[in-house]
Amino acid sequence: MAGIEAPGGPLGELAREPAGYRWLRTAGWGFARVFSVLALALAWELAARSGAFTPYMLPALSAVLERIWTDLLTGDLLLNTGVTLYRALTGFLVGAIAGIALGMGISRNRLVNWFFDPIISVGFPMPKIAFLPVVILWLGVYDISKITMIAVESVFPVVTATVVGIRGVERELLWSARNMGAGDRELLWQIALPAALPQIMTGLQVALPIALIVAIVTEMFMGGYGLGGAMNTASRFADSRGVFAGIVEIAVIGYALVKGMMLVRRRLLLWHQEAVAPSTV
Amino acid sequence: MSDRGAGMTAALPRYLPLLLLALAWEVGARSGLISTLALPPLSTVGAAWIELVKDGELVSNGAASLWRAGAGLFLAIVIGAALGIFMAWWRPVNVLLSPLVEMFYPMPKSALIPVTVLWLGFGNGSKILLIFLGCMLPVTIGAFNGARSSEQVLVWSARSMGASRLRMLWDVVVPSAMPELLNGIRTALALSFILLVSSELIAAREGLGYLIGFLGASGTYDAMFAVVLTVALLGFIADRAYLVLMQRMLRWQE
Numbered sequence: 273m274a275g276i277e278a279p280g281g282p283l284g285e286l287a288r289e290p291a292g293y294r295w296l297r298t299a300g301w302g303f304a305r306v307f308s309v310l311a312l313a314l315a316w317e318l319a320a321r322s323g324a325f326t327p328y329m330l331p332a333l334s335a336v337l338e339r340i341w342t343d344l345l346t347g348d349l350l351l352n353t354g355v356t357l358y359r360a361l362t363g364f365l366v367g368a369i370a371g372i373a374l375g376m377g378i379s380r381n382r383l384v385n386w387f388f389d390p391i392i393s394v395g396f397p398m399p400k401i402a403f404l405p406v407v408i409l410w411l412g413v414y415d416i417s418k419i420t421m422i423a424v425e426s427v428f429p430v431v432t433a434t435v436v437g438i439r440g441v442e443r444e445l446l447w448s449a450r451n452m453g454a455g456d457r458e459l460l461w462q463i464a465l466p467a468a469l470p471q472i473m474t475g476l477q478v479a480l481p482i483a484l485i486v487a488i489v490t491e492m493f494m495g496g497y498g499l500g501g502a503m504n505t506a507s508r509f510a511d512s513r514g515v516f517a518g519i520v521e522i523a524v525i526g527y528a529l530v531k532g533m534m535l536v537r538r539r540l541l542l543w544h545q546e547a548v549a550p551s552t553v
Numbered sequence: 554m555s556d557r558g559a560g561m562t563a564a565l566p567r568y569l570p571l572l573l574l575a576l577a578w579e580v581g582a583r584s585g586l587i588s589t590l591a592l593p594p595l596s597t598v599g600a601a602w603i604e605l606v607k608d609g610e611l612v613s614n615g616a617a618s619l620w621r622a623g624a625g626l627f628l629a630i631v632i633g634a635a636l637g638i639f640m641a642w643w644r645p646v647n648v649l650l651s652p653l654v655e656m657f658y659p660m661p662k663s664a665l666i667p668v669t670v671l672w673l674g675f676g677n678g679s680k681i682l683l684i685f686l687g688c689m690l691p692v693t694i695g696a697f698n699g700a701r702s703s704e705q706v707l708v709w710s711a712r713s714m715g716a717s718r719l720r721m722l723w724d725v726v727v728p729s730a731m732p733e734l735l736n737g738i739r740t741a742l743a744l745s746f747i748l749l750v751s752s753e754l755i756a757a758r759e760g761l762g763y764l765i766g767f768l769g770a771s772g773t774y775d776a777m778f779a780v781v782l783t784v785a786l787l788g789f790i791a792d793r794a795y796l797v798l799m800q801r802m803l804r805w806q807e
Binding site: 307394398402487489503506515518531 | 656658769778
């Protein structure tokens with residue numbers, strides 16, 4: 273087990289909410305947040321209209337929003353968003369379930385640990401996206417190859433987080449459960465797994481943005497439906513409004529998913545100390 | 554020397570499963586159990602790798618890729634760290650920038666690939682810009698969290714000893730930001746490889762990602778596997794080398 277390290281591994285930083293907004297909220301600096309975002313939007317619009325950039329290099333924000341609106345009316349936006357979300361979330365779910373199961377196996381069974389520990393610790397820092405053409409060669413260019421690629425990329429942070437989480441469960445908890453007559457199975461499901469949940473959630477929070485990144489890349493590479501595919505088509509036809517519309521759409525979806533995951537975490541860990549006292553000071 | 558010998562013999566059984574996988578690959582492909590079209594034998598892949606090195610293909614494309622990743626990452630580290638430390642050090646900067654950081658942080662950075670191409674074309678510039686933009690925020694957030702958590706006692710005592718604000722920034726805030734900053738850079742390093750390969754697969758005329766796509770499209774799968782394994786190995790080596798460097802840089806903390 274020695275090889276598996278750090279809750280989030282190299283991508284651990286992604287899971288953490290940037291600390292330091294707390295005072296912003298409490299001190300009533302809400303307007304400052306809106307101000308910066310509005311200022312950026314205004315700067316974009318003005319820069320595009322000033323003529324310093326061609327509309328091809330930088331279409332105006334209003335033109336991009338108009339484009340998003342027409343995409344919404346024709347139904348393209350919903351279709352592409354749905355397809356991308358379906359792929360990203362299915363792959364993420366497969367990766368999450370496989371990752372938690374494998375993590376449990378690694379911490380419970382010596383043979384599983386012996387076999388998978390070196391594979392996980394060598395595989396985690398590798399850019400698995402390089403295997404995309406191999407996956408296409410094996411599974412074709414449709415959903416299954418995209419979902420496989422997404423699942424493979426998301427499984428690693430979840431496995432390592434699960435292993436580290438279960439390993440870090442306090443001994444006193446396990447001892448007292450054992451003392452009260454808990455069997456091996458109960459020990460794992462009722463004690464170790466819930467106690468490791470904060471770590472596992474961190475792993476899932478690392479995996480989700482990766483799932484989205486990979487979903488977009490696979491769609492760009494293979495084309496077809498989906499937000500990445502739509503951006504690919506737009507850039508091929510030199511339709512820069514379409515490209516920028518894609519960026520805005522993808523950014524909104526990424527923001528919503530990451531925020532949603534934080535809500536899920538807060539909900540699932542209501543009973544945990546971290547819900548009461550902020551873990552980072 | 555004897556220490557290293559002991560380490561080697563301990564590492565062998567540990568990495569045995571990887572060797573078994575490699576063996577299963579070779580046997581599976583050779584025995585005809587798996588079509589060699591889908592999976593060329595490992596030995597053939599090795600031969601193709603040597604060919605690629607000999608004709609310079611791997612070296613020239615590898616150099617292009619490493620230059621892009623290195624330049625993008627360097628910019629991300631320098632600008633990202635400076636930004637994070639200034640955000641922690643001077644409140645107005647924080648007020649202005651943290652909403653933007655919070656907004657752009659969760660964005661799947663691969664969405665920027667077509668825009669960088671639109672701005673800078675298929676060459677080095679678009680890859681460097683993409684890696685810079687994609688890797689900057691993890692560094693910024695690491696530096697920010699680290700600098701914010703610099704111990705008040707240290708800040709007070711430095712101030713009471715008459716340190717100027719700038720002096721304090723350099724002597725107290727930056728060193729205490731180091732551990733978190735270095736962790737942020739590790740995240741950025743992993744991301745840089747993902748973005749590099751993705752962008753080269755999608756829109757490039759040279760580089761390892763381009764080579765993978767090109768060889769795959771032309772059906773020379775043994776060479777394609779050779780390049781894929783090279784990229785994966787480079788990512789692994791970069792991470793491990795960085796870990797060693799990081800431990801060395803943090804030694805003063807103990």
